[in-house]
Amino acid sequence: MRIFPINKPCVIGTMGDPAGIGPEVIGSSLEDVQIPGEAALVLVGDTELIERYLPGRYSKKDLNVISLKEEISLDPSRVNIIDPGPDLRDRSPGLPTSEGARKALNCLFTSVAIVKALPDASRAGIVTGPVNKSAIASISPGFIGHTEYFRDSFPVEHTTMVLAGDRLCVSPVTRHIPVADVPTKLTPALLAVTIRDIVANRKFLTGKDDPVIGVSALNPHCGEDGTIGREEIDMIAPVVNAEREQYKNIIGPVSADTIFYKALKGDIDIVIAMYHDQGLAPFKMIDFDSGVNVTLGLPCVRTSPDHGTAYDIAGRGVASSVSMRNAFKLALRALCI
Amino acid sequence: MRIFPINKPCVIGTMGDPAGIGPEVIGSSLEDVQIPGEAALVLVGDTELIERYLPGRYSKKDLNVISLKEEISLDPSRVNIIDPGPDLRDRSPGLPTSEGARKALNCLFTSVAIVKALPDASRAGIVTGPVNKSAIASISPGFIGHTEYFRDSFPVEHTTMVLAGDRLCVSPVTRHIPVADVPTKLTPALLAVTIRDIVANRKFLTGKDDPVIGVSALNPHCGEDGTIGREEIDMIAPVVNAEREQYKNIIGPVSADTIFYKALKGDIDIVIAMYHDQGLAPFKMIDFDSGVNVTLGLPCVRTSPDHGTAYDIAGRGVASSVSMRNAFKLALRALCI
Numbered sequence A, B: 001m002r003i004f005p006i007n008k009p010c011v012i013g014t015m016g017d018p019a020g021i022g023p024e025v026i027g028s029s030l031e032d033v034q035i036p037g038e039a040a041l042v043l044v045g046d047t048e049l050i051e052r053y054l055p056g057r058y059s060k061k062d063l064n065v066i067s068l069k070e071e072i073s074l075d076p077s078r079v080n081i082i083d084p085g086p087d088l089r090d091r092s093p094g095l096p097t098s099e100g101a102r103k104a105l106n107c108l109f110t111s112v113a114i115v116k117a118l119p120d121a122s123r124a125g126i127v128t129g130p131v132n133k134s135a136i137a138s139i140s141p142g143f144i145g146h147t148e149y150f151r152d153s154f155p156v157e158h159t160t161m162v163l164a165g166d167r168l169c170v171s172p173v174t175r176h177i178p179v180a181d182v183p184t185k186l187t188p189a190l191l192a193v194t195i196r197d198i199v200a201n202r203k204f205l206t207g208k209d210d211p212v213i214g215v216s217a218l219n220p221h222c223g224e225d226g227t228i229g230r231e232e233i234d235m236i237a238p239v240v241n242a243e244r245e246q247y248k249n250i251i252g253p254v255s256a257d258t259i260f261y262k263a264l265k266g267d268i269d270i271v272i273a274m275y276h277d278q279g280l281a282p283f284k285m286i287d288f289d290s291g292v293n294v295t296l297g298l299p300c301v302r303t304s305p306d307h308g309t310a311y312d313i314a315g316r317g318v319a320s321s322v323s324m325r326n327a328f329k330l331a332l333r334a335l336c337i
Helices: A022-032 A047-053 A098-117 A133-139 A146-153 A179-185 A188-200 A202-206 A231-243 A256-265 A276-287 A322-336 B022-032 B047-053 B098-117 B133-139 B146-153 B179-185 B188-200 B202-206 B220-226 B231-243 B256-265 B276-287 B322-336
Strands: A010-014 A040-044 A063-067 A079-083 A124-128 A160-164 A169-172 A213-216 A250-254 A270-273 A292-296 A301-305 B010-014 B040-044 B063-067 B079-083 B124-128 B160-164 B169-172 B213-216 B250-254 B270-273 B292-296 B301-305
Touching (some): A022 A047, A022 A322, A047 A079, A098 A124, A098 A133, A188 A202, A188 A213, A188 A270, A202 A270, A231 A250, A276 B220, A276 B276, A292 A322, A301 A322, B098 B124, B098 B133, B146 B292, B160 B188, B160 B276, B169 B276, B188 B231, B188 B270, B213 B256, B220 B231, B220 B250, B220 B256, B231 B250, B250 B256, B256 B270, B256 B276, B301 B322
Parallel strands (some): A010 A040, A040 A079, B010 B040, B063 B079
Antiparallel strands (some): A160 A169, A292 A301, B160 B292
8 A cells, every 4th residue: 555645634534333333423523523724634434334424515526535456645625535445245234244344444454554654643633433342353363442453553552541521531540450450550650651641632632731630549538648558658649749840730649539529620620540440430420422532642643432333323313423523623633733 | 324215216416526517517407407297306516506506496495405414305396405515615616626526426425325225226317517537536546437436336247338419329338448458358248238238228318119229340341241350240240139139120230430320310329339439439529519428237327418527617607518408308318208
């Protein structure tokens, strides 16, 4: 594949599983998202499905449809649609196929190739539609999810996960591990790199120059001076104090049963949580429908809606595109801020 | 002390630390709380402070003021005020004294004595004002808090903690322990007794006959079929299934990042959380001001506002009495349902 780069910020939307709600929510989210003149839009997926759901304001002449057999020559002034194949025999919504899983995986591969071909990867944002992880794993053993795929493709050692919603923004330091493993996997180095990723990306995440970053405690009542665990004293406070030398608006450790109250009131803009459910339970409670999953630490930014393929409602025109719309908006803000 | 019992449900309010906001929030909460004719009200504390903050509708003839030197003869038709001493030399708000801590402790002792003197302890409810734990511990070594004091005074082996707010009701199975200890302290027996306490008290906690009780998972994504921890498969599901034999409206384990969303929507009435912050972080985020702390498992019910002494604002007339008012209302509902 030969890709002719463009010298412009580039938002790349990948369709996800063709039988899921990805194609339709990408289409309807673009009703609300205006791609500014200084950025280019690339949609990687099934041409027929993408065209089916694209907003009516786009006519044929607005589209630059590229087959992967061709060289890829992006047109910064049109919607670039790249179809990486295979050509689908079945496009029935709600009925996943291995062919569809293959296509979803090809979309990811292609989006990485485009980013790598750009003169400056940091001026690209990938917005991913939902995939069927186990279906992809069955044709590509070892596939765990988007985050791991991108981490290994670029490759990078560490990524930071952020959930950004209408009301809260949280980043869990440890993620998909048992609670029993949290105290050993939570290290000063991991906490520090997470704080640095958040500090480096704070402006596009919050829209503010100097947002307040709050670091949660691990133990109840912030460890109560060491009587309910010592991680606050031995690790979290020293790391927070050290990172505050670089960016002053970091507070913590803050008791987990207070930090989300303060965040919801607006006193804290980004909460760094010590483990998955500490951050995601409060987050999903109030930002379930609006949440965007952001991956930091890649050469480009990556955003995705915080929902799955939703096969049960695919193709019925009832899926909410709020989360996908916010994912596009956040990627654009990362590039154009 | 000799106490003549009454054969009527009895709500007993203890003042808490006299220098804190306890006396004033008890007084102002009684502006909104009507004690029904079938229940008696007892306030245990400093007579002068209680009278200072009582609503204007109570005149001298409505009060039955009892000194602890006398025999205690409760009057079911008046506000019974019991002063256990010592007579305070200083009643300045915001200035804690060891004499005040002594009096707060005497109030707890007296409230337990009253409950024990009643013909049926289950027809009593204790509503506790906030105390200064370390001040009491300095005059009574070993004092940890209200819950432990009542547990040891009656005595009982196990108590269940519930936070009941305007929008959420949660009960953490493990409480003030380090996160590192949660997987070992979380046992099938502890989970089962917590579920049983919740089932037994479900009506007054929710106001519903058949509320939905949701039991949270421990690990992220409900353990993802055992790949992120096995507690869901090995312990939580079997216990939930067994307890469902006694009460059908129990669901779980439910992923922690979904259960609070469902609870806030109204699909789950009570959430049983596996550890302190899993329940309290979402709870305090949205029910910070309205929350009531309920102790189940004692011979009587015990409720308290979910705030401390707040010395910094004591006596200034700005303290919110919402939580204390809800604590009285919930105790009354427990007795009169």
